[in-house]
Amino acid sequence: MSVIVYGLPTCDTCRKARNWFVRFDVAHAFVDYRTDPVPAATLKEWAQQLGGWERLINKTSTTWRNLLPQRKSPASDPEWCLLLKEHPALIRRPVVVRESGAVTVGFSDKGFKKLFGH
Numbered sequence: 001m002s003v004i005v006y007g008l009p010t011c012d013t014c015r016k017a018r019n020w021f022v023r024f025d026v027a028h029a030f031v032d033y034r035t036d037p038v039p040a041a042t043l044k045e046w047a048q049q050l051g052g053w054e055r056l057i058n059k060t061s062t063t064w065r066n067l068l069p070q071r072k073s074p075a076s077d078p079e080w081c082l083l084l085k086e087h088p089a090l091i092r093r094p095v096v097v098r099e100s101g102a103v104t105v106g107f108s109d110k111g112f113k114k115l116f117g118h
Helices: 012-023 040-050 077-086 109-116
Strands: 003-007 028-032 095-098 103-105
Touching: 003 012, 012 028, 012 109, 040 077, 040 103
Parallel strands: 003 028
Antiparallel strands: 003 095, 095 103
C-alpha cells in the first residue's frame, strides 16, 4: 500500500481525499483514528515532520473551541499525545502518509496533484 489516509469516516474533507485517490487510481488504505488510535510515537513523528504540534492540530474545530483554556497549551510531547488520545478529532484531517513516510495534512485537488503527479 503506497498511501495511508488517517481521518474520520464522517469527515467531508476525508471523503474528498479518499474519492480523489479512487478517481486517480492511487492505491490507499483508510484508518479511522477514533476506532484505531494512532500511537503516541507516531503522533510525535507526524508533529516533527510537519514542523510542530500546532500544524497537526485543527484549531478551528468545535472540539478545540470547547477545551478548557489550560488544555490548549500542552507543555510537552506526552501532554500533546494525551490530549490527542482523549480528543482524536483535534487532529487535522486527513493525515496522509506516503510510502516514503512523508506526512501531509489536509486536502486540496491542486496539492494532491502536485504530491502524486496527476
